[in-house]
Amino acid sequence: MSAPRKPLHKGMLAGGIAVGLGVGLVASGFGAGVLAYTLVKKAERESRAGWILVPVVVAKRDVAPVEALKLDDLAQRSIPEQLVTSSLVRPDSSAYVIGQSLTVPVQEGEPLRWAFFPVATENLKPEETLLSKECERALDLQPDRPKPDQTAGKIRERIVGGGSP
Structure with a gap:
């Protein structure tokens, strides 16, 4: 016959419960993460299902x-x-x-437009060119008209720096 077992101490029981809870939380967190990732990827596939990609x-x-x-x-x-128009430059051009x-x-990454x-303005009709020049002249007459920035970096600096538009 075997010797009688010692009764469990309260501390051992509490430690076992704590370890069990910890392992359970980690496992359920991992499962929830995998489930969320799967659902997001499924939604992404469904949203792109009708897309035809064009270079x-x-x-x-x-x-x-x-x-x-x-x-x-x-x-x-x-x-x-659906987002491609004739105004965008295609690879064959x-x-x-x-x-x-x-x-x-x-x-960087912005699609090029004609x-x-x-060259896009060289073939304008005379009245379109005249209208464009008249618009420029009218804009130049405005005293508080902002001067155009030359680069995307300068535009970013002006916006981040809090300068006037």
Whole structure:
């Protein structure tokens, strides 16, 4: 026969409960994390189910106005077809923008638009050119008109620095 067992001490029982609770909380937290990740990925797949991605040309780095674009300045990204218009530069037309200078600052990752290049304004009808010049003249007559910033970095500095728009 075996010797009688010693009764459990209250401290041992409390320690066992604490360890059990700790292991249970860690395991349930891990399970909840896996479940949440799975649900988020499922929702992402469902939201993108109808998307057809189309490649467009984007700036690989911040580019200032009047800076000529080089091949190294361009990258290709895919965006949903619903957001692509004829105003965006497509990869098969990227050769036309290499060597051209921009008329506006472009930030890294921003899709390039044909309107960002001076060539886009060369073929304007005379009345469109006249209207554009008249708008510029009217804007110049405003005494408190802000001066345009030359780069995205200067715009960011002005906004973060609390300067006037």
